[in-house]
Amino acid sequence: MVHRRSxxxxxxxxxxxxxxxxxxxxxxRPTTIGPGQHFVGLVNGHAANATIAMVCFPPLNPGxxxxxxxxxxxxxxxxxTTARSTGYTGTRGRSVVAAFVTPIAAGTSTVTFTHYxxxxxxxxxxxxxxxxxxxxxxAKPTSKTARxxxxxxxxxxxxxxxxxxxxxxxxxxxxxxxxxxxxxxSYTLHKNDHLVVRLSxxxxxxxxxxxxSDQSVLQRTKGSSGSSATGTFVARAKGKxxxxxxxxxxxxxxxxxPSRLFEVNVSVVG
Numbered sequence: 001m002v003h004r005r006s007x008x009x010x011x012x013x014x015x016x017x018x019x020x021x022x023x024x025x026x027x028x029r030p031t032t033i034g035p036g037q038h039f040v041g042l043v044n045g046h047a048a049n050a051t052i053a054m055v056c057f058p059p060l061n062p063g064x065x066x067x068x069x070x071x072x073x074x075x076x077x078x079x080x081t082t083a084r085s086t087g088y089t090g091t092r093g094r095s096v097v098a099a100f101v102t103p104i105a106a107g108t109s110t111v112t113f114t115h116y117x118x119x120x121x122x123x124x125x126x127x128x129x130x131x132x133x134x135x136x137x138x139a140k141p142t143s144k145t146a147r148x149x150x151x152x153x154x155x156x157x158x159x160x161x162x163x164x165x166x167x168x169x170x171x172x173x174x175x176x177x178x179x180x181x182x183x184x185x186s187y188t189l190h191k192n193d194h195l196v197v198r199l200s201x202x203x204x205x206x207x208x209x210x211x212x213s214d215q216s217v218l219q220r221t222k223g224s225s226g227s228s229a230t231g232t233f234v235a236r237a238k239g240k241x242x243x244x245x246x247x248x249x250x251x252x253x254x255x256x257x258p259s260r261l262f263e264v265n266v267s268v269v270g
Contacts, residue, residue, distance in 0.1 A: 030078060032115055033095055033139075039087045039116070041098060041137030041149040042075040047086070048152055052121070055174050056129035056157045057190055066129045066157070067174065067188070068121050074098050074111050075118035076137060090146030093139030100127060101134045112140075123176065124187060128155045178264055180247075186265040189218075189235040197223075197231040197243060199262060205247045210262070214241040217268050235268040242266070 030037060043050035056066035076096045079086075089096070100109040109125040127133075137149040175194040176187055180201070189195065195218065197210040209223040210231030217239035223231040229245060247260040 030116065033076070033089060033093065033113060035089055035091050035093055037089045037093075038079050039076050039089065039096060039137070039149065040079050041087060041096075041135060041151050042073075042077060042118070043121075043135050043151045043153055044072050045075075046151070047149075050135075050151055050153045052127065052153050052155050054127060054129050054155050054157045055123075055190075064129045065126045066190075067123050068125055068127060070120075070123045070174065070176075072121040073118045074121050074135070076113045077116055086147075087137055087139070087149030088145065088147040089139040090143035092141040092143040093146055095140045096137050097140050099136045099138065100125065101136055102128050123174065126188075129157045130155055180260075180262050182264060183262045184264070186267070188267050188269060190269060191235050191237070193235045193268075195233040195235070195243065195264075195266060197229075197233070197245070197262075197264075199230070199245055199247070200228040201247050201260075203227050204250050205260070206250055207262075208246045208248070210243055210245040212241050212243055214239060217241040218243065218266050233266075235266075238268055240265070240267050 033039070040047050043052065052072060053069040054066045055069050056064060076098070087096070094114070096113045098111045098113070102109075109127060111119055111122065113119065132152065132154050135151045135153055137151070139146040139148075174190065175196060176189070177196040177198060178185070178187075179197075180199050187195065199207045199210070201207065206227060207225055207229035209225040209229060210220070210233075211223075212218045212220050212233055217235070217237050218233045218241040219236050221232050221234055223229070231243065231245070233243065243264050243266060245262045247262065249255060249259065
């Protein structure tokens with residue numbers, strides 16, 4: 001009798017253990033992209049028939065390219081229980097690259113994911129002002145078992161399209177905001193676009209007021225210096241300019257601490 005009760009208890013314990021483990025595995029949603037995972041690609045929250053709002057300026061010749069309107073997203077997510085799995089990382093994939101495929105080549109436009117979630121659609125990408133295309137989400141490194149996910153997209157120019165037809169506001173200009181983390185990067189602006197520089201640092205350093213190397217190309221309209229510094233610039237004419245600022249230690253020269261240089265390169269196009 002005692003032997004039979006022990007067997008039942010052990011059997012019951014195994015049943016409970018298996019149930020707990022099974023529930024934990026089924027409910028887990030990975031955060032890091034790795035081999036053997038299904039995924040879906042999303043553009044502005046859509047897995048198909050997405051719209052990318054573009055900022056382009058007349059004349060809008062066929063094949064003209066511009067930049068995406070700020071505030072849009074691209075994402076890679078694990079499929080929900082009801083979603084059809086369209087991508088698979090295969091035996092080697094540890095990242096997913098979203099490649100924007102356009103009818104006319106304009107350089108490689110990609111966004112790379114190593115974790116699931118959304119990223120801002122970079123407003124520095126060069127994409128068509130109108131028409132359609134696809135965004136292909138591919139696992140990297142690839143393998144024979146890997147499978148890509150594809151999102152069809154339509155490019156809509158919000159600068160010249162009337163609000164009632166595009167369903168989007170009509171911006172008068174584009175604004176790019178940069179911080180000290182962006183030092184060394186390059187940006188392309190159109191005439192009347194704005195560049196906003198926001199710098200901060202430890203209180204024992206002082207930033208100089210951000211300055212433009214060519215006011216005729218990139219004009220500073222306002223700025224400030226201090227432990228936090230700002231600068232607002234507007235693109236005036238075609239050309240190139242550098243925006244620089246220097247972060248100097250307040251104790252210099254006694255402490256001999258190094259100064260820090262902030263610099264971004266700007267190209268203004270028509």
